[in-house]
Amino acid sequence: MSKAKKMMDIGSKMSFGNISADRRAPGGADSETRGSYSLSSLKDAEEKPEQIVRIDISYLEMAPDEWNFYPKLEGEEFLKLVKSIYEHGLLHPVVIRKQGERHVILSGHNRVRAFMHIKNELEEIRNGRNSGLLEMRDDSAIDPSEYDQIMAVIKEGITDDEAREIIIDANYVQRQLGQKLMTRSIIEKYRIIQQRRKNADDEKYKNIKTREIVAREFKLSGRHIDRYKKLESLDSRMLDEFYEGRLSLELAAKLAGLRPEVQSYISGRYLKEVEKYPARTLASLKPSLCKSDIDRIMRDIRYDSDHMKISVREDGRSRSFTVEDPELMEKIKQLLIEHANDNIE
Structure with a gap:
């Protein structure tokens, strides 16, 4: 068998959604997934079953950290995914970018890791060692080689930005993102769509704002997208407070609209008061404010709170x-x- 044939076989007898296969699918219920793929960059891949192939895991590469800035599943969360995949099979193929001889994972990093983990566990059992994860009663049923390959959608001829967008969309759909990851996801998605609009003459980009495209795909309001986008300009200390839940998105975006030196001034002198009196602070902020205006506003807020x-x-x-x-x-x-x-x- 040639190297190419060994690495990749067309999965002609396997369909996804309602799993059917010519053998037990060595994959999972994908417990990392919170819903079926619905964002545009993923939708095309799932609607073209002829692109689904069985690919050797040893040929796969992880995406660069700059692209895939989402943390790996760890601990109990990862073990739940492993158990789910082992018990139920793979419900969604991973998505791979093929570029020459390179095969980079765009969606399914944790599923690939789970396959590798299951294979290692089966090898431990076959060698007579105990496994705290998998219970096998019939040693003859143990076949680690079943997990050498995984079903994948192969994407060829896509740009770096399109590849990055698939990573963002996949993680947005599959995971519950905290504010830090949500913010970066929206900002990156916005940048990609904005650049695409500049380079394309496609009619679908006419008469619609970038924020509306991002809002539609992320199922958020345009106002929310605007607020997240403004956080690019927010003072780093206040941004951390937002990530920790001590500043609301609305207030953080309003603070981001102030001049950088005014933001630094608030961050150094009045951050506790801002967090203690968010409504009064929000109502008082304007982009034109200077440091002396901030002093006056905070004096008034303190006085009103004490009387x-x-x-x-x-x-x-x-x-x-x-x-x-x-x-x-x-x-x-x-x-x-x-x-x-x-x-x-």
């Missing part, structure tokens, strides 16, 4: 009171809450 202004109407006249004592302010708040509850009931 309570009460207006009382009596005998047709209004009287205003300012309460500064924290204990008294708390009592008044409790009375107002109780009174409101009485009215509701």
Whole structure:
């Protein structure tokens, strides 16, 4: 058998979606997948079954870290994927970019790792060692070579940006992304679409904004895409606070609209106040603000937070009171809450 034939065979008897095969599929229910592929760069691959082949895993390369900035599944999460693949078979082929003799994984890095893990476990069992993962009662059924190859969609003739887009789309569909990965995914996707629009005369890019294309594919609003895009300009310390959930997306995007020196000033002097009083801060921010404006705004916010202004109407006249004592302010708040509850009931 030639090298090319050994490396890759057409999977003519295997279809995906409802798995059917001429033998038990050595793959998984893909527990890393949160839904079927729906983004455009993946959709074409799954709609062309003639492109699905069985490929030797030893020929596959991982995508560069710059492209695949998503962390590998580890620990219990990875073991769940391994068990699912071993028990249920491979529901989705991996996606591979073929460029000359190179075969780079674009979607399915964890599934390939799971195949390799299962093969190693089976070899351990065959050699008489215990495996904490797989329970095999019939030693004759153990065949590690079943996991030498994996079903794959081969993509040829695609650009680097198209390859990167497949990686982004796959991870967006398959995983629950935290804010840091979500932000980078949207920014990278936006850059790719924007560049494609500049280089293409395709009518589908006419009369539609880049943010609307990204929003449609990620199933988010255009406003959300704009806010994530603005985070490219956000001070690094405040960006970390956003990633940790201490700043909302709306507030982080508003802060990103300030001049860099003003952002640094807020980050160094007022970040705790911004996090403590997000609504007041959000309402006060404007792109034109300078450092002295920030000082004034924060003084006002601090003053208002330390005082309570009460207006009382009596005998047709209004009287205003300012309460500064924290204990008294708390009592008044409790009375107002109780009174409101009485009215509701």
